[in-house]
Amino acid sequence: MKKLLGFLILVLFLVSYTSAEPLRIVSLGPYVTENLHLLGVDDQIIGLTIHDREEIKKGKEIIGTLLEPNIEKIVSLEPDIVIGSKEGNRAEHIEKLKKLGIKTLTLDQLYTFEDICKNFITLGKTLNCQDKAEKIIEDLKKRLKNIEKLTGKQKQKKKVFFILGFKPLFTTGKNTYINEAIQDAGGMNIFGNINKKWFSVSIEDVIRKNPDVIIFLTMEEEQTLLWERLKDAEAVKNKKIFSIEPTVIGSPTPLSFVETVENLYKMFYLNSY
Numbered sequence: 489m490k491k492l493l494g495f496l497i498l499v500l501f502l503v504s505y506t507s508a509e510p511l512r513i514v515s516l517g518p519y520v521t522e523n524l525h526l527l528g529v530d531d532q533i534i535g536l537t538i539h540d541r542e543e544i545k546k547g548k549e550i551i552g553t554l555l556e557p558n559i560e561k562i563v564s565l566e567p568d569i570v571i572g573s574k575e576g577n578r579a580e581h582i583e584k585l586k587k588l589g590i591k592t593l594t595l596d597q598l599y600t601f602e603d604i605c606k607n608f609i610t611l612g613k614t615l616n617c618q619d620k621a622e623k624i625i626e627d628l629k630k631r632l633k634n635i636e637k638l639t640g641k642q643k644q645k646k647k648v649f650f651i652l653g654f655k656p657l658f659t660t661g662k663n664t665y666i667n668e669a670i671q672d673a674g675g676m677n678i679f680g681n682i683n684k685k686w687f688s689v690s691i692e693d694v695i696r697k698n699p700d701v702i703i704f705l706t707m708e709e710e711q712t713l714l715w716e717r718l719k720d721a722e723a724v725k726n727k728k729i730f731s732i733e734p735t736v737i738g739s740p741t742p743l744s745f746v747e748t749v750e751n752l753y754k755m756f757y758l759n760s761y
Contacts, residue, residue, distance in 0.1 A: 512568045513532045513568065514536070514562050515533055515540070516557055516570060517539065518539050522744070523611055523741050524571075525741075535550070535551040536550070537554055551565070554577065563588055569591045570582075571592070572592065577594070593611075599665065601632075604741065609621050631746050632749060635749055635753055642674050647676050647698065647722075648675040648701045648703065654704075657690070657694070658687070659686070662683050663684075669749050675756050679697075691714070700726075700728060701723050702721075703729075703732055703752070704731055705734045706733055728759075730755045
């Protein structure tokens with residue numbers, strides 16, 4: 489009798505779990521959307537911003553921009569949850585949605601790979617797919633271990649200048665996931681001793697530090713004048729200048745972080761990407 493009762497309870501649990509209605513989600517920015525995509529819940533997104541990738545926007549309602557979401561539009565969509573981030577959304581918009589009775593989730597700011605993973609797990613818990621989120625991260629951390637083995641064989645770290653913008657010349661400092669990705673790939677951020685996330689630098693600073701590799705985002709046009717002024721830097725002399733897709737930096741997921749580390753390693757040591 490006890491076995492039968494236990495079996496019936498299990499059946500009822502499985503039926504209630506599998507018959508749960510999918511959530512109607514509004515994403516307040518590409519960072520959120522990319523992580524939802526990795527979780528495989530694209531079909532639950534009913535609204536997102538104009539900044540999201542075109543292939544993900546198909547069939548979805550546009551709810552405005554990252555900094556100026558259309559609150560009335562969001563309410564009219566009757567979402568089950570609106571998901572934003574401290575990394576890109578204004579707190580006042582989240583608070584306004586809360587006051588209107590809309591359930592919200594705000595993901596934390598990002599400084600490290602672990603922060604990226606914690607936010608991903610939070611999404612998984614909220615959307616009833618925690619096991620999937622944890623499995624994805626487990627597999628990705630194994631890939632990071634493989635890169636760690638390769639970088640351990642390198643006798644000297646490559647000095648890296650990472651360009652986030654050209655006008656002004658913008659880069660990244662110590663407490664960022666970009667700096668961590670550079671280190672995980674066996675490189676050394678030439679401005680990694682600066683205790684800031686993002687900041688401007690002078691060309692003279694870059695020349696003095698003489699990077700072996702230069703990385704820049706494809707959202708900026710290549711500045712030939714800059715390469716001319718840096719012509720004596722090892723990176724320019726050896727043609728070790730690479731572009732990187734901006735989405736993986738501006739909207740990181742656990743997967744895009746690991747892929748970035750893998751690609752950076754190729755740039756640093758295999759002369760390919």
